[in-house]
Amino acid sequence: MNKKISILQIARFISQTIFLFLLPGLFVLSFSQIGTLYSNIIKGNFNFIALFPAISTTLVTLITTILLGRFFCGWMCSFGFMNDVIYMLSSKIFKTKFKISEKTDKFLKTLKYILLIFIVLFIWTTANKSLDNFSPWNAFAQIPNFKTAIFQYSLGFLILGIIIAGAAFVERFFCRYLCPLGAIFTLTSKFRLFKINKPNDKCGKCRLCTNNCAMGIDLYKYPKVKSGECIDCLKCLDVCPRKNTNLNIAGENINPTLASSIAIATFAGVYAMSNVVSSALPNRNSNTTLSLTSGTTATPSVKYRDGTYTGTGTGFNPNLNVSVTIKNGKISNIELLSNDETPRFFDRASSTVPNEIIKAQATNVDTVSGATRSSNGIMEAVQNALDKASASSTTNTATNYNNKTNSETQNSTTEAPSAQDNTSSNTASLASYKDGTYTGTGTGFNPNLNVSVTIKSGKISNIELLSNDETPRFFDRASSTVPDEIIKAQATNVDAVSGATRSSNGIMEAVQNALDKAK
Template identity: 55%
Template sequence: MKKKIKKIQIFRIVVQLGFLYLLPGLFTLTFSQIKNIYLMIIKGNFNFLHAYPSLIEVLTIIPLTIIFGRFFCGWICAFGTFNDIVYKISKNIFKVNFKIDKDVDAILKYVKYLILFMLIIFVWTMGSTIFKTANPWDAFAQITNFPQVVSTYTIGFILLILIGVGAAFVERFFCRYLCPLGAIFTIVSKISIFKINKPNDKCGKCRICTNNCSMGIELYKVQEQRGGECINCLNCIEVCPRRNTNANVLNENVNPALASSVAIVGFGAIYGLNNLGGNAVTKYFPNTVSVSATASTKGNYKDGTYTGTADGFRPGMQVSVTIKGGKITDVKIVQTNDTPGYYDKAANSIPNEIISSQSTEVDTVSGATYSSNGIINAVKNALKEATVGSTSSSSKATNTQTETSNEVQAQTQTNAASTQQQAATSNEGSTQQGGKYKDGTYTGTADGFRPGLQVSVTVKSGKISDIKIDQINDTPNFYQRAVDTVPNEIITAQSTSVDTVSGATYSSEGIINAVSAALSKAKI
């Protein structure tokens, strides 16, 4: 018997490969934007107009899924395509023929809900960074930068390999059991207008539709399948020898090729309109901020435009920050060397979030973590110069100490003579009231991956205000991640009890130990 050519599946493969090449990060961006919406809601600062430009993907894919079902999963998602490619290679080239027990399969499908729940509670709500470099989809999204992905997303890369192994034995392994975004889509797609119609009274006993379902749905037991686990690959329609399985929209059977084409064109139309809308909002409402961002009428910064630099995924990130009325009104990316496909998403989101919250304590964009951190750290550096009462450069230690002395003297004018004497000698690192450390700049050394790591730690008003890496001999591709992260975390926590950076553990520990050595000299 001549084997039937599956025209829809050929069309689907072409579409999948096109999206894999053009938009490989859609999965990560969509899930990250859902997280941002959740955080804005629970913090009470959700402002649709302000957030709109940074929610393009989620505002495209969620409506598509609600209306048409999970066409995104079956046709567009690059991570789903990765699972398909691995399975087809395993089955057709290596002749792997593994069948998972249906009862085990049914139980494992609940794991993705558990993963989603854990992410919402521990990562989104509690702010845990334990999964920061452990996301396999983040590793996949930037796999073209292979050496850096292996070093910076080490755990994520290992998990990606394990998922690949699972996909070699079970079709759509990740999509079935592990995908947290799939857990959301499984729920919202149940109200879609599209379904697979399959009247049981016209079925034989072949179970070909069930045997060819990439998601392991027991189609022979049902008369229709609307959303849920179904990813609308339409393979069950093409393999049915009786043509009993049909694409159905609003209870009318339709041509499956037409249905899939409309869904893909619909995605493109919604995505294009959202991008136009996002660009319009950015252009015509550049300084739109949420209510919480404008609640305070007293400015925190000196008016002017300030520049700051930091490292993103690659070195050389530079921003300019404009302050008006004591508020951050504009953040521009002056220079970056990061990969455009990923950096763009961070550049379209992070500056707006910083302006909205009037703070650099904002979430990174999943799949563009290091570009996000680069922008955030560059803005932090710029704001150091803009902070009221600060010097124009953190390296001017003498001026900084003089200002500290003046502040302490002003605060202690009515104190006893001994207190006045203490304030007058604060330039020499005298003990500050209420502080943990003596003011001044202290050096500390330790071993990173190699010996010779040296830092200088500046203490102002009894608090750690600046940490500089004076010397380091570690491999740049590894230590740079630690340099970008660990000092900021120490300053934020006012403690050396911070997490190391995955893939740069020794450099991280070296910085932490060197800072500890410096602070031991500053202790009161």
């Protein structure tokens, strides 16, 4: 006999669907903002007012979890919803039955804490960006742009595939064993106001609540659910034949539909309020994820000609256009003119990146988690405009897209190198190299972009592209131009090819890697 789906679970499904379409990357944003908060604290840069826009979402999720429990995980998280749907389809279509023992389940649940510790120590503490492409969350957020994102998040999609396979056999597989945000919420939700009471004097040998628990909690053992693993899916209330399980607040039983409505309304209200406050604050900070690749700096010391300049960049798609206003030699305003980006990703980037560029007076700011490509496109377009603003300056220290001729390079050898020249890892000009042939490796859309660089008479004479894992139509554009430009300029900080920025930067990085060996 088929079990009847309760109104409560239908309401939960509707809530999850709404959040999937309106805020699909909310879980990614919340976790990355915890990283932002942590990084600012350990660096001694914590300023709540200035930092608020960059941590507002995680404050909302943390506060509601502390007060109300993990309703976010059970009712709002898109990644958790994906796990629910996969398990439901698998159990209905393939009739999968896979039982994990309590002992094994408890052991596997420690994995998410180990993963959290690893992220804190080796990614957040060291500001290491090299593992961002491994993130299944980032890959999941880019599913609408799969054809392009697969090249950037290939390993992330591979891990996502493993999670999907696990979710087909174990309900909430990722949430139980691998979710680092869940590890944090497990700890904070212990203080929640909403609790589930189930006096087990009437239970006997019944195990229905335990057997239906999405998180595998051994509910039959306890008269009150205190586990931080509980995601408030409230299935235990639905299946109890004696109605012995109740949602409780301050010692009083409360209607579960009312409780879930309060939780969702509280979250939505606090979230909306945080956005209003964030938009009213003058300074905005960005979220921690992938930084813009090499060769994209506009230092605060650069002086630009006053005026308004337009620039073009490439996010997920080309033709991302901006207008940059310069006053008193500095960036005073950035206006986003037009783009062909996916709105929900571009909106995240556009609400943060321009303000960060103005604040830093530089284009090498942090990108927004889940909107990396749009963020990079905005930075590239702004830098393109800045290049026009600094074109006639007598001293141009902006190192991005700096196209030097051989004569300019030769003339510059009489000048003392600036402090920035000494610190930049992207500039090959003014250097003297040992003759020979050297190999180098870089990362474009994918790692393992290999080149061979030949040095004669102390200068770059030839660049051979050995191997790569790039998309041919993008790489061909970059490979037909960038090596010749590097040889011409005798420097690696040349223009990236529009529409093939990542491959261009990968070639420059690989050549610079080879040149470092030739010094």
